[in-house]
Amino acid sequence: MTDLPELELYTFWRSSATFRVRVALNLKQMSATEKVINIDAGEQRSAAFLRINPLGGLPTLVEAGHPPITQSLAILEFLEETRPLPALLPADRHGRARVRSLCGMLASDTHPLITPRVRKYLTTEGGFDDAAWRRWQTQWFGVGLTAVEERLACEPQTGLFCHGDTVGMADICLASLVAVMRVFKIEVPNTPTIARILASCSALDAFAHAEPGRQVGAPG
Ligand SMILES: N[C@@H](CCC(=O)N[C@@H](CS)C(=O)NCC(=O)O)C(=O)O
Structure with missing residues (x-):
């Protein structure tokens, strides 16, 4: 290369x-x-x-x-x-806008709420104990995934993957959220379209090899 x-x-x-x-x-x-x-x-x-x-x-x-x-x-x-x-983005501009919009819902609107710095603030300044933090994670992961499910289930551009039958950026963002929910054992809400798409992603080596549990430093 x-x-x-x-x-x-x-x-x-x-x-x-x-x-x-x-x-x-x-x-x-x-x-x-x-x-x-x-x-x-x-x-x-x-x-x-x-x-x-x-x-x-x-x-x-x-x-x-x-x-x-x-x-x-x-x-x-x-x-x-x-x-x-x-390509991880579609060739047409409307397709690219849709994929970037889905990515934004996941990576910009949902994920930032559950980062370690937010946890640190809420547990040291906001009176959160472990149970409250868990409810917070479940709440905001749930809101994000449910909204994405609503779109994926009804928008005609959804295919085997989030956008058509080719894996792309929205699938990456979707899988990244669910991968960390599994690490933290946060229940994934009932989102059948997402579950189907994630099964297609998991079948690809590119996703399987990126799983948190397979990385340097992961608990054995
Ligand atoms: N919006 C950033 C998020 C970066 C971020 O918050 N990453 C997390 C890990 S997934 C982190 O390093 N957090 C450290 C902290 O919150 O102290 C991105 O997409 O790169």
Whole structure:
């Protein structure tokens, strides 16, 4: 792969946003050297990592000689432009808008509510105990997935995957949310279209190899 840039990916095994990038790299047969930032040990708040990603979030992708790229959706778009095939976005602009909209519902509106920094704030400043945090996670994962299910179930563009019969960015975002729900043992609401699409995703090596439990640092 001499035509491809040398990449480093800052990761943590159970990071949902990092899962997205791993799947995209796998689908595009690209590779990145992983650098583990241990969220459980608070390494994302270290001065060294905050210089790379001032919000202290994973993932971050670095191409030698260029500024770090933060935000998983920006990274997915960067990978798409770096290696266009297989395409993770549809060819038509309405299709691309739909896929980006589904990605936004999952990665921008749902996932941020359950990140470690939100947990830290709610448990130290907001009076949340473990049970309250669990209810919070269940609530916001549930709201996000139910809304996405409503769209996927009734929009004609839905196919074997979120958009047509080809795997793409919306599937990656969908699978990333459910992967972390499984890690935290959060019950997935009854969402049959999502369940069917996730079964198609899980059958692909690109998704299977990105599973949190298979990453460096995952509990045995
Ligand atoms: N919107 C960001 C989310 C980044 C993010 O919050 N990542 C989580 C892991 S999935 C994280 O590193 N959290 C650290 C913290 O909240 O302290 C993205 O899509 O990259």
